[in-house]
Amino acid sequence: MTAVAAPAPDVPPPARRRGLTPYWLLLPAVLWLAVFFVAPLFYQASTSVQSGSIEKGFEVTWSWSNYTDALGEHGWHFVRSFAYAATATALCLAIAYPLAYLIAFRAGRWRNLLLVAVIAPFFTSFLIRTLAWKTILSDSGPLVSALNSLHFLDVTGALGLTTGDRVLATPLAVVCGLTYNFLPFMILPLYTSLERINPALLEAARDLYATPATTFRKVTFPLSLPGVVAGTLLTFIPASGDYINAQLLGSPGEQMVGNAIQKQFLNVQDYPTAAAMSFVLMAAILIIVTVYLRKAGTEEVV
C-alpha cells in the first residue's frame, strides 16, 4: 500500500504555495487601496447622488441634478482651475527644461548640489512656502516696487493678469504660486529621462553634421518625452485641484474649484453637491489626461 501511496507527494504542495505567494505580497497594497481609495470613492459616489439636509440627514435618491448643479453653478471654477493649472504647467516646463538639461549634461561636479537645491524646498511645508510669497509679493515690498518702476505691471495689467499696482490677490500671483510649488515635480522626471540619454547618440548626431538645434529637436527632445509627459502630469493634476494658492494669494475673482468644493463641504454643508463637484473634477482630469496621453503618443511614462 505504501508503495502506491508513495508517488502522492509528486503533486507538489510547495508549488501551490508558490502560486499563492504573489497574492500574499499583493495583499498590503490591495488592502491599502481598498480602505483608502475604493471605499472613500464609493462613499463619495453615494454621497453625490443623495439629497436631503444637514438636519434631517442625506439619503440616496439618485438625484443626478447634483451634477448639473455642480456644473451649472461652478462651471467657471472648473474652467479657471484648468486654465491656471495649464498655464502653470507650461511655465514649469519652460523653466524646468533648461534647468534639468543643465543638471543632466553640463553640471559636472555641481550636479548633486543642484539636485539638492531643487529638492531642498520640500523640507519646508507647502503652506509656509506659499505664505512666504505673501511677504515677497507684498505691495510695498522691493519686488513689486521694482516691477512697478520697470512698468512690468502695466503690461500684465493690460493683459488682465494684475490689477492696479499690486501683484498679490491677482491671477498672476496665483499662477506664480502654483508654478513655484509644483516646479520640482517637473524638474525631477525631466532630469531622470534626460540623464538616461546615451551621450553616444548625441555624438553620432554631430558626426552626421547635425547642428546643435537639429540634434536637440531630433534626438534629445524625443528621447526626453517620457519625462516631459510625466512632469506635465505630475504638475497639472495636483495644480488643478489645489486650493491653497488661490486661498492665500488670490482674491474672490481667482478662487479655484478646490476652494469651491471646500466651501460647499464645510460652510454650506451641501455634501451631495460637493461630492458631485469632486467627481466632475476627477472625471474632467481623467478625460484631459487621456486625450493628452493619446496626443503625446507615448506608451511609456518614465
Next chain:
Amino acid sequence: MDLFAGLPEPLARAWERSLTSGRAAHTRRRFLAASGALAAGAALTGCGIAGSGDGEKDTGDKAAAAKDYSAKEKKVVFSNWPLYIDVDDKDENRRPTLERFQQQTGIEVKYTEDINDNVEFFGKIKPQLAAGQDTGRDLMILTDWMAGRFIRAGWAQRLNPANLGNVVTNMEARFRNAAHDPGRQFTVPWTGLSTVIAYNKKTTGGKKIESVSQLLGDSSLKGKVSLLTEMRDTVGMTLLDMGKDCTKFTDDDYDAALAAVQKAVDSGQIRRFTGNDYTEELAKGDIGACLAWAGDIVQLQADNEDIEFVIPAKGYLYATDDMLIPAKARHQANAEALMNFYYDPKNAAELAAWVNYISPVAGAKEELARIDESLANDPLIIPDQAMIDGGHVFMDLDEAKASAYEDKFAKLIGA
C-alpha cells in the same frame, strides 16, 4: 411580446431580436456585469448620511444620561483654539492659570489646541457625535452659533448649576441670556468677541475709516479692503451699516446686504475675504482697512502704532465663544469645575490680560487693573457703557436657513 407593444412593428422586432440573440442578450458575462452593477447600486443606496437631529427644535438633552466618571478619573480633556489661553512669559509650554487649576482641584487637564475653525472642527467630530459616541473631549470652545447647532442637535450636556457657583454669581448680566442658548443652560461664555473696523493709518494716509459703507465705497481704498470669511461677521456688519437690525432681518434684507458687498467685490474694492490671516497684511499695510476682531487688534496695536480701530456709529457685531460639554463626555463635573475656576475674577483677569478678548466676568476689571491699568481701561477688553450699547448679536439661524445663507455667501466670496 407585450413589452414592445407601443413600438412600431419593425422596431419591436429589432428589439426582440437583439434581446434574445443579439448584443443585448443575457449572456452569462452580461448577467454578471448587470448584477454587479445592480449590487453596486443597491450598496450605494444603502449609504446615506445621518442627520444632526430630528429637525425639530429639540433641546431635550439626549446626552443627559451619559455617565460621569469625574470622581473616579481626576482629569478633564479640554479642546481650545490656538493662542486662546494665557502662557508663561518665559516658557510657552506652561499655562499658569491651568496649572493653578490643577493644583487647587487635583484635576489633571489634558489641553489641546485642536480647533482652528468652527466648521472644520464640526466636520471632524460630527461622525462620532452623530453615532452617539464619546468624542474623547470633555470641554470645547465654540462660537455661539456653532454651540447653538450642538444644542439643537442634542449634542451638548445640560450643565449642573450646583457645580457652577462662580459662574452663577459672576457672569455679567448681559451674557446671562443668549438667543442660541436661552438661560445659558448648556454653555458658559469663555470670551466675548466684537467685530470692528480696523485700519492702517500709514496706508490710508491718515484718513479715518469709520463705517462699512466707507470700506465698500471709498475709492481711495480700492483693492486695499478685506472683509471676513465668516458670513455672520461680514453680512452682520453690512446689515447694521444699512440701518437694519441684525438680530432680526428678512431674506430681502440679507440679499440687499449681499448685493452691497457684491458691488464692492465686482468693482475691485475688496481685495480678499480673510480669516485671522488679515493681521499680518494689515500690519504690513497691504490691507488698508478691514473688518477685524477686537482681540486681534489689541495685540496688533501693541506692536504697531499705525493700527487704529473704530466702532462704527451704527453699531458693531458682537458674539461669544462658549465653553460647552459635548454629549457623552466622561468628565462633566470636572469640566464644570474648570468653568467655575475661570469665573473667579482673578483668574478671569489673568486670562483677559493675555488673550485680550472681552471678559464676561464681573469684577475682572478691578483685578485686571492690578495687572495692567491700560488694559483695564481698554474698551475692547472691558467694554464701557457706550461700547456695550453698540453691540448687536447676529440672528440665530436654523440649519436650513444657515445653509441657504452660507450658500449665497460662498458664491459672493468667490467659491
